[in-house]
Amino acid sequence: MPVQPEQLDAAFLKMNLAKDFLMAHQLIPTPVQYWIAYEYSASGHPEITELIDEYLKEHVDLNPHFIGHLYEKCFLPTSDTELAQSVDSLLGSVLKDVSENGKMLDSYASLLDNQVDHIEHAGVQDAIKLISEVAKTTKQTAQNQHELSQRLLHSEQNAKQLQQALKEAQLEAITDQLTGLYNRKGMDKKLPLLEIDHDEFSIIIMDIDFFKNINDDNGHILGDRVLRQFGQVIKNTVRGDDLSIRFGGEEFLIILPSTLTTGAVTVAQNIQAKISKMAWKNKKTGATIGPVTMSFGIVTKQLDESWEDSIQKADQALYHAKNTGRNKIIISPDKEID
Numbered sequence: 001m002p003v004q005p006e007q008l009d010a011a012f013l014k015m016n017l018a019k020d021f022l023m024a025h026q027l028i029p030t031p032v033q034y035w036i037a038y039e040y041s042a043s044g045h046p047e048i049t050e051l052i053d054e055y056l057k058e059h060v061d062l063n064p065h066f067i068g069h070l071y072e073k074c075f076l077p078t079s080d081t082e083l084a085q086s087v088d089s090l091l092g093s094v095l096k097d098v099s100e101n102g103k104m105l106d107s108y109a110s111l112l113d114n115q116v117d118h119i120e121h122a123g124v125q126d127a128i129k130l131i132s133e134v135a136k137t138t139k140q141t142a143q144n145q146h147e148l149s150q151r152l153l154h155s156e157q158n159a160k161q162l163q164q165a166l167k168e169a170q171l172e173a174i175t176d177q178l179t180g181l182y183n184r185k186g187m188d189k190k191l192p193l194l195e196i197d198h199d200e201f202s203i204i205i206m207d208i209d210f211f212k213n214i215n216d217d218n219g220h221i222l223g224d225r226v227l228r229q230f231g232q233v234i235k236n237t238v239r240g241d242d243l244s245i246r247f248g249g250e251e252f253l254i255i256l257p258s259t260l261t262t263g264a265v266t267v268a269q270n271i272q273a274k275i276s277k278m279a280w281k282n283k284k285t286g287a288t289i290g291p292v293t294m295s296f297g298i299v300t301k302q303l304d305e306s307w308e309d310s311i312q313k314a315d316q317a318l319y320h321a322k323n324t325g326r327n328k329i330i331i332s333p334d335k336e337i338d
């Protein structure tokens with residue numbers, strides 16, 4: 001499909017804005033810095049725009065360290081080497097195009113300088129010859145610019161596709177595939193973000209009772225179905241800001257920001273009520289399985305306490321629930337909810 005003149009103009013405009021941005025902040029156009037500058041100047045990535053604007057409110061200037069951090073945060077959160085290589089090669093080709101363009105414009109500018117000097121002192125015939133040379137070079141430069149713009153447009157499309165693929169890979173890396181909840185890696189990634197907006201948290205840790213028997217009596221496929229549906233119940237019970245994690249095999253964790261113990265107890269009771277109504281059928285034997293119960297441990301995190309210590313307290317409460325009959329909610333250290 002032929003490139004439209006407006007697309008070319010827009011691509012050049014973005015390229016020049018990125019260049020101005022780099023110069024204004026005295027950043028060298030390395031692939032990473034060029035890409036971030038390009039995304040910021042083209043307003044192509046709202047998170048980058050927001051983070052840079054925030055940063056500039058408190059700092060006089062940007063620095064390569066911060067740019068590197070942005071790049072890792074927004075583009076390279078995956079261990080997928082194939083994607084990472086594609087990003088590298090895209091960045092490399094954009095940088096090559098940009099630096100070739102710089103060289104080409106430099107040599108065009110010096111040619112013009114030269115010819116102007118000569119024309120001033122030349123006779124009419126020579127001046128005509130020199131002007132025709134300038135016209136030829138101008139045409140060639142315009143043609144080169146046109147090709148460069150097309151390559152940059154193509155790179156922009158590639159960058160968008162890669163960005164999407166990276167986002168998907170990022171989400172996949174932090175998601176438990178069976179339940180769709182976050183995995184532990186997801187928890188580590190999301191917790192610091194929650195701590196920006198909240199300072200009070202409650203934690204619920206829960207574990208399915210006698211899950212081994214469900215697997216042993218009905219097979220792992222049915223066991224997996226139970227896990228998947230419990231994951232769904234948790235997802236549908238919590239609020240938007242709450243973080244639901246598959247913490248281990250049949251163990252789940254919920255982090256509830258700006259929630260005190262009573263709120264966490266309500267959430268646990270809601271989950272308990274919902275799962276008490278669920279049942280499954282063993283297709284081979286026709287037997288009905290369920291209700292399957294869970295035990296819960298709850299703690300409200302102290303301000304000066306580490307996550308590790310708080311989760312351990314919730315885990316001890318869960319242990320207490322398991323040891324005193326299961327299918328119950330215990331607030332740390334050992335307060336049972338009727």
Ligand SMILES: Nc1nc2c(ncn2[C@@H]2O[C@H](COP(=O)(O)OP(=O)(O)OP(=O)(O)O)[C@@H](O)[C@H]2O)c(=O)[nH]1
Nearest residue numbers: 207208209210211212213215220223224249250322
């Ligand atoms: N189907 C299935 N089973 C799993 C998965 N992850 C862990 N399990 C099983 O979960 C069971 C956990 O067993 P236990 O730790 O003995 O706990 P339990 O039988 O639930 O007993 P209590 O926790 O004491 O009530 C084991 O049989 C694991 O194989 C999974 O992804 N799918």
